[in-house]
Amino acid sequence: xxxxxxxxxxxxxxxxxxxxxxxxxxxxxxxxxxxxxxxxxxxxxxxxxxxxxxxxxxxxxxxxxxxxxxxxxxxxxxxxxxxxxxxxxxxxxxxxxxxx
Amino acid sequence: xxxxxxxxxxxxxxxxxxxxxxxxxxxxxxxxxxxxxxxxxxxxxxxxxxxxxxxxxxxxxxxxxxxxxxxxxxxxxxxxxxxxxxxxxxxxxxxxxxxxxxxxxxxxxxxxxxxxxxxxxxxxxxxxxxxxxxxxxxxxxxxxxxxxxxxxxxxxxxxxxxxxxxxx
Ligand SMILES: [Fe+2]
Ligand SMILES: [Fe+2]
Numbered sequence: 033x034x035x036x037x038x039x040x041x042x043x044x045x046x047x048x049x050x051x052x053x054x055x056x057x058x059x060x061x062x063x064x065x066x067x068x069x070x071x072x073x074x075x076x077x078x079x080x081x082x083x084x085x086x087x088x089x090x091x092x093x094x095x096x097x098x099x100x101x102x103x104x105x106x107x108x109x110x111x112x113x114x115x116x117x118x119x120x121x122x123x124x125x126x127x128x129x130x131x132x
Numbered sequence: 133x134x135x136x137x138x139x140x141x142x143x144x145x146x147x148x149x150x151x152x153x154x155x156x157x158x159x160x161x162x163x164x165x166x167x168x169x170x171x172x173x174x175x176x177x178x179x180x181x182x183x184x185x186x187x188x189x190x191x192x193x194x195x196x197x198x199x200x201x202x203x204x205x206x207x208x209x210x211x212x213x214x215x216x217x218x219x220x221x222x223x224x225x226x227x228x229x230x231x232x233x234x235x236x237x238x239x240x241x242x243x244x245x246x247x248x249x250x251x252x253x254x255x256x257x258x259x260x261x262x263x264x265x266x267x268x269x270x271x272x273x274x275x276x277x278x279x280x281x282x283x284x285x286x287x288x289x290x291x292x293x294x295x296x297x298x299x300x
Binding site: 050051066070071073074077123124 | 206
């Protein structure tokens with residue numbers, strides 16, 4: 033099985049209600065408020081910078097990331113981290129301000 | 133999903149990231165001016181010290197203006213880390229020259245965000261930044277005029293030059 037396909041199934045981000053979002057990992061479903069989603073976006077963005085990725089690879093090859101105001105801790109390996117970054121970015125990229 | 137984020141935020145997320153960088157830049161400028169103020173204060177350069185203390189405060193106000201703008205529009209403003217503040221200077225003139233360089237950098241950065249806001253159709257940020265563009269033009273002009281005074285008064289005692297410089 034292709035690694036990408038596997039990752040895709042394990043992490044998912046969805047809009048749940050007007051101001052609630054849902055992050056589904058292989059072990060849990062986490063509800064996020066919008067500020068918590070912004071926080072996740074920032075952390076994942078920082079972790080997927082070239083320099084940070086190198087550090088992760090040189091160390092344990094995975095990261096533990098606090099989400100939802102530190103209520104949850106999620107485990108991410110590099111493919112999952114990169115996938116989550118894409119997932120979040122696509123969530124934000126469809127943003128077209130004012131023109132809606 | 134297309135409008136999911138738009139419902140929460142009035143500003144564009146990419147532009148928001150740039151605004152957060154700008155907050156850091158303004159706070160760095162504030163820290164830098166504070167170091168300059170201290171150098172002047174220790175040497176009894178009364179006008180210059182007052183000028184730089186005021187600049188330090190103004191830069192903080194700029195940062196705060198952007199900070200509250202980001203949060204007011206549904207984004208997440210980030211309190212920045214300030215590192216490597218230079219506290220060593222060789223002369224009063226070099227301080228004003230370094231200030232002009234710093235202001236030019238800030239101006240360029242504002243232009244960049246403005247361009248990005250245009251590209252992303254983020255009209256709210258575009259309008260917000262207009263004040264900063266005018267402000268930066270004034271700031272650059274202020275420092276250029278001060279450096280002119282140094283040129284005109286070359287060879288005069290430092291305290292005499294300082295007395296001719298603006299307090300704000
Ligand atoms: Fe400023
Ligand atoms: Fe300034």
